[in-house]
Amino acid sequence: MALAVAGTLAGRRALLLVRLVRLGQPARRFDDVPARVRNEAVIALGQRKLLQRLVPGLMHAFIFWGFIVLLPTIVMAMIAVVDKDQTIPWLGSQGWFAFLVDLFATLVLVGVITAFVIRKVQRPARFKGSHLGEADVILCWIAGIVTTLLLWHASRIALGLNEWPASWSPVSNALSNLFSGGQGTKDAERVLVWLHVLLILSFLAYLPYSKHLHIFTAVVNVFFGRTRARGRLEPLVFDDPDVPDDEIRLGSGVVSDMTWKQMVDTFSCTECGRCQDVCPAYNTGKELSPKLLIMGLRDQLFAEGPDLVAMSESAETGKPLVPNAVSDDVVWDCVTCGACVYECPVSIEHIDHIVDLRRHLVMVEARFPAEADPMLRDVERASNPWGKPQSERAAWAEGLGVRVLEEGDPPPEVLYWVGCAGSFDERARQTAVSTARLLQAAGVDFAILGPRESCTGDPARRMGNEYVFQAFAEQNVETLNGHGVAKIVTACPHCFNTLANEYPDFGGSYQVLHHTELLAELVREGRIRGAGSDRSITYHDSCYLARHNDVIDAPRELVAAAGTPVEMERSGRRTFCCGAGGAHMWMEERGGQINEERVRQASETGADTLAVACPFCTVMLDDGVRSSGADLRVADVATLLAETLADESPPTA
Amino acid sequence: MTILVLVEHTEGVVDEVSLQTLALARGLGDVTAVAVGAGAPDAAPAVGAHGAGSLYAVDLPAVSGYAPRAWGQAVWQLAQRLSATAVVAPGSERGNEVMAHVAALADLPLAANCVSVTASEPLTVTRVRWGGSLLEEAVVHAPVAVLTVMPHSVEAQEQGSGAAGVESFQPELSAADTAVQVAERLTADTGGISLAEAKVVVSGGRGVGSSEGFGVIEELAGLLDGAVGCSRAVTSAGWRPHTDQVGQTGTKISPEIYIPCGISGATQHMAGCKGAKRILAINTDREASIISNADYAVIGDLHEVLPAISAEVRKAKGG
Numbered sequence: 001m002a003l004a005v006a007g008t009l010a011g012r013r014a015l016l017l018v019r020l021v022r023l024g025q026p027a028r029r030f031d032d033v034p035a036r037v038r039n040e041a042v043i044a045l046g047q048r049k050l051l052q053r054l055v056p057g058l059m060h061a062f063i064f065w066g067f068i069v070l071l072p073t074i075v076m077a078m079i080a081v082v083d084k085d086q087t088i089p090w091l092g093s094q095g096w097f098a099f100l101v102d103l104f105a106t107l108v109l110v111g112v113i114t115a116f117v118i119r120k121v122q123r124p125a126r127f128k129g130s131h132l133g134e135a136d137v138i139l140c141w142i143a144g145i146v147t148t149l150l151l152w153h154a155s156r157i158a159l160g161l162n163e164w165p166a167s168w169s170p171v172s173n174a175l176s177n178l179f180s181g182g183q184g185t186k187d188a189e190r191v192l193v194w195l196h197v198l199l200i201l202s203f204l205a206y207l208p209y210s211k212h213l214h215i216f217t218a219v220v221n222v223f224f225g226r227t228r229a230r231g232r233l234e235p236l237v238f239d240d241p242d243v244p245d246d247e248i249r250l251g252s253g254v255v256s257d258m259t260w261k262q263m264v265d266t267f268s269c270t271e272c273g274r275c276q277d278v279c280p281a282y283n284t285g286k287e288l289s290p291k292l293l294i295m296g297l298r299d300q301l302f303a304e305g306p307d308l309v310a311m312s313e314s315a316e317t318g319k320p321l322v323p324n325a326v327s328d329d330v331v332w333d334c335v336t337c338g339a340c341v342y343e344c345p346v347s348i349e350h351i352d353h354i355v356d357l358r359r360h361l362v363m364v365e366a367r368f369p370a371e372a373d374p375m376l377r378d379v380e381r382a383s384n385p386w387g388k389p390q391s392e393r394a395a396w397a398e399g400l401g402v403r404v405l406e407e408g409d410p411p412p413e414v415l416y417w418v419g420c421a422g423s424f425d426e427r428a429r430q431t432a433v434s435t436a437r438l439l440q441a442a443g444v445d446f447a448i449l450g451p452r453e454s455c456t457g458d459p460a461r462r463m464g465n466e467y468v469f470q471a472f473a474e475q476n477v478e479t480l481n482g483h484g485v486a487k488i489v490t491a492c493p494h495c496f497n498t499l500a501n502e503y504p505d506f507g508g509s510y511q512v513l514h515h516t517e518l519l520a521e522l523v524r525e526g527r528i529r530g531a532g533s534d535r536s537i538t539y540h541d542s543c544y545l546a547r548h549n550d551v552i553d554a555p556r557e558l559v560a561a562a563g564t565p566v567e568m569e570r571s572g573r574r575t576f577c578c579g580a581g582g583a584h585m586w587m588e589e590r591g592g593q594i595n596e597e598r599v600r601q602a603s604e605t606g607a608d609t610l611a612v613a614c615p616f617c618t619v620m621l622d623d624g625v626r627s628s629g630a631d632l633r634v635a636d637v638a639t640l641l642a643e644t645l646a647d648e649s650p651p652t653a
Numbered sequence: 654m655t656i657l658v659l660v661e662h663t664e665g666v667v668d669e670v671s672l673q674t675l676a677l678a679r680g681l682g683d684v685t686a687v688a689v690g691a692g693a694p695d696a697a698p699a700v701g702a703h704g705a706g707s708l709y710a711v712d713l714p715a716v717s718g719y720a721p722r723a724w725g726q727a728v729w730q731l732a733q734r735l736s737a738t739a740v741v742a743p744g745s746e747r748g749n750e751v752m753a754h755v756a757a758l759a760d761l762p763l764a765a766n767c768v769s770v771t772a773s774e775p776l777t778v779t780r781v782r783w784g785g786s787l788l789e790e791a792v793v794h795a796p797v798a799v800l801t802v803m804p805h806s807v808e809a810q811e812q813g814s815g816a817a818g819v820e821s822f823q824p825e826l827s828a829a830d831t832a833v834q835v836a837e838r839l840t841a842d843t844g845g846i847s848l849a850e851a852k853v854v855v856s857g858g859r860g861v862g863s864s865e866g867f868g869v870i871e872e873l874a875g876l877l878d879g880a881v882g883c884s885r886a887v888t889s890a891g892w893r894p895h896t897d898q899v900g901q902t903g904t905k906i907s908p909e910i911y912i913p914c915g916i917s918g919a920t921q922h923m924a925g926c927k928g929a930k931r932i933l934a935i936n937t938d939r940e941a942s943i944i945s946n947a948d949y950a951v952i953g954d955l956h957e958v959l960p961a962i963s964a965e966v967r968k969a970k971g972g
Binding site: 366371372374375378385386389421424425426427466509585586587588593619623626629 | 724782787819885886889890895901902903905918919920921923929942
């Protein structure tokens with residue numbers, strides 16, 4: 001009876017969720033099954049992302065692993081409710097299992113107590129905006145379930161009903177001293193097992209209505225999490241002959257535009273706030289919190305859900321997501337650095353939500369920060385975001401003897417993709433010159449495209465203008481394929497990400513290296529020899545290089561060749577953005593300045609040089625140094641290496 | 654097929670964009686023009702020469718200057734009286750605003766910023782979205798098409814037989830229609846010279862040092878009848894408002910002469926001043942990229958150089 005009630009309550013909610021998800025837009029997440037199984041093992045079962053923070057990670061792991069181990073005891077308790085002398089055959093009488101149950105029940109209690117200490121004593125800021133009362137209720141429920149389990153086992157030991165050797169379960173055995181073994185204990189055993197089962201069933205019924213829903217959905221979400229490069233955005237399909245023009249998906253405007261994966265994302269959020277904790281926008285006083293973004297979308301999804309599923313239109317359905325679920329500012333505050341995505345223990349993909357909201361605002365409503373308009377127009381009109389003449393693209397290379405690839409030329413061993421910044425920005429040009437000199441010094445056969453190179457379309461894409469991006473993707477792929485280019489090197493992590501991860505969707509597959517990777521290879525081979533220096537250098541990881549593309553060691557090898565490395569607290573995949581990502585290079589910043597915050601972090605290392613490997617990081621951090629008056633020199637690792645070039649390097653081939 | 658066209662004018666002198674609007678509207682049917690405010694009847698020769706058969710002059714005594722909803726009422730009531738099949742205005746800020754009111758009053762869709770219209774049933778329009786980077790083809794399903802014409806997308810063409818006949822029209826207005834109107838016109842602090850249109854711009858960067866430091870910049874700008882600009886570093890530091898910022902994410906300027914002082918000349922700044930005919934850079938750093946982008950440069954402290962220039966300008970003006 002109780003089982004039926006709980007089952008019905010949970011089932012009704014589950015049915016609503018399933019039907020909602022089935023209404024979601026398509027997302028290609030059924031490929032790569034081995035990688036998905038691996039993710040499930042590592043992220044869900046292994047709790048890897050949670051364990052990135054040791055204490056809260058262990059706290060959660062204890063409870064999670066505990067519940068997995070304790071699963072059979074639910075069945076045992078249900079059997080015992082019907083007949084106190086029955087249990088699961090074999091397993092119910094195993095001493096080692098009884099030991100595991102005792103151990104993990106205790107660990108769950110330790111986990112719950114730790115959770116309370118974290119929430120009540122430590123009170124980390126990441127919980128700001130989360131439903132705290134709900135979490136307390138759930139923790140008490142868990143404690144109740146485990147306590148009744150231990151006490152029930154204790155009462156059985158007192159009555160001699162234990163099918164397992166009592167010595168294997170030290171905790172229950174010790175607790176059995178609480179019971180006299182008389183009629184009172186017999187009644188207590190019945191009361192406890194009923195209490196235990198009712199707590200479990202009511203918990204089951206409550207779960208799908210609470211944020212604790214994640215215990216079901218997170219496992220699903222992790223399985224369908226992205227398996228391809230983290231920096232890649234899912235392309236919109238404009239020319240599918242099977243889709244009528246007025247049904248083409250242009251990002252997310254209303255709830256029913258969300259993909260099913262995005263819906264499961266919102267169901268999976270536990271409001272833990274790890275994303276908020278690492279978000280550079282949130283940390284510099286902006287409105288965006290990745291957690292509140294997902295919660296806002298979830299609230300609107302649940303508000304409209306029942307009507308959507310019933311296919312009935314009401315006042316609740318079809319409301320625009322912006323500004324109802326989240327405000328315009330939230331959508332534009334994001335720098336797409338991916339810190340939130342990397343941190344999220346349940347594989348929520350915040351960037352995809354943000355970009356889909358932007359796509360709708362930009363392509364359907366033409367609604368975006370006005371100051372970004374010149375960039376979008378110049379990318380389209382002049383093929384670069386600053387509106388410089390294409391004819392000046394190779395001007396930086398004048399007098400350097402760099403080969404400019406002409407139409408019909410055979411491909412070089414490596415094509416140097418300079419990028420708009422390297423071609424036109426004063427500070428980034430230094431990097432281009434240094435990179436070219438180093439490649440020449442190592443005798444690498446390389447060439448540039450000159451005026452036939454265009455913007456990759458990345459800033460337009462991150463702004464949400466998928467049309468313009470795809471036009472550039474197709475054009476650049478045609479140019480590259482036309483030359484039979486096989487290997488590309490670029491000094492810009494944004495170009496790198498687009499060329500390596502996004503152009504394959506448009507027919508362009510190349511071996512793409514970041515200049516730090518190629519230069520590190522040349523240093524290892526002895527084709528470039530840095531003389532080193534006594535400079536103390538701290539290296540700032542670019543988000544699009546380290547977090548989105550796992551390039552972490554190569555730039556550090558170069559730093560070591562050019563001076564003495566010293567690490568910042570947030571480095572590698574857990575780096576802190578410079579503030580330029582997600583097209584923010586071309587937007588005004590509201591609130592505190594992200595670049596000044598990062599410069600402050602760099603200054604704390606005591607280094608005299610701040611090494612970077614991205615033209616936008618160079619500009620942002622150099623500006624941050626100037627405005628904060630920090631005593632740091634900002635320079636690309638290629639420039640630092642070129643400055644220490646030892647004389648014995650082999651001459652130009 | 655009567656097409657009603659709102660023309661904008663200053664004391665009877667018709668704006669170029671309104672003449673362009675007439676040219677586009679002629680492709681749809683017989684054009685009747687309407688003009689609001691003082692001097693409206695004087696527009697008759699010009700609108701006649703551009704193909705309008707008649708001109709309705711609307712005098713709104715209850716309204717001193719511009720009143721968007723009152724104008725919208727006037728245009729819509731006239732359109733109903735004439736049984737117009739389309740109402741067209743220039744896609745200027747004012748034209749778009751008035752047509753938005755017309756559309757709201759009539760409960761009709763508005764197709765703004767059209768570059769071409771095909772006289773089909775229903776009408777097909779091509780219109781600009783996205784500040785010029787996207788063209789959209791749209792079908793206007795409405796008994797009366799309400800359109801505005803993207804400025805400078807159509808060429809004005811004379812065609813017609815002299816002045817249009819003038820009739821006057823008096824709309825019925827309620828208090829709500831005149832609730833919003835221009836009460837007073839004020840010129841901006843720059844002495845009426847907007848940054849985007851100034852012939853001379855004097856800008857300060859981080860090298861100015863403080864918001865008080867802009868005194869020397871304002872002095873020279875004032876003497877040269879120019880506007881004051883600044884770099885992004887200055888607005889980030891809170892020394893000047895964002896409206897003064899020259900650059901990629903600020904105002905794009907195209908003066909005869911641009912005088913950046915204490916500005917290093919980052920790409921983001923240069924993107925805003927590439928329209929300048931001449932650049933005179935004042936900077937202590939000979940290596941700053943602004944120097945290589947400048948036509949003339951003074952290597953020195955702006956707080957010494959600027960007062961010296963101002964003194965010379967004053968002498969030249971006085972002498």
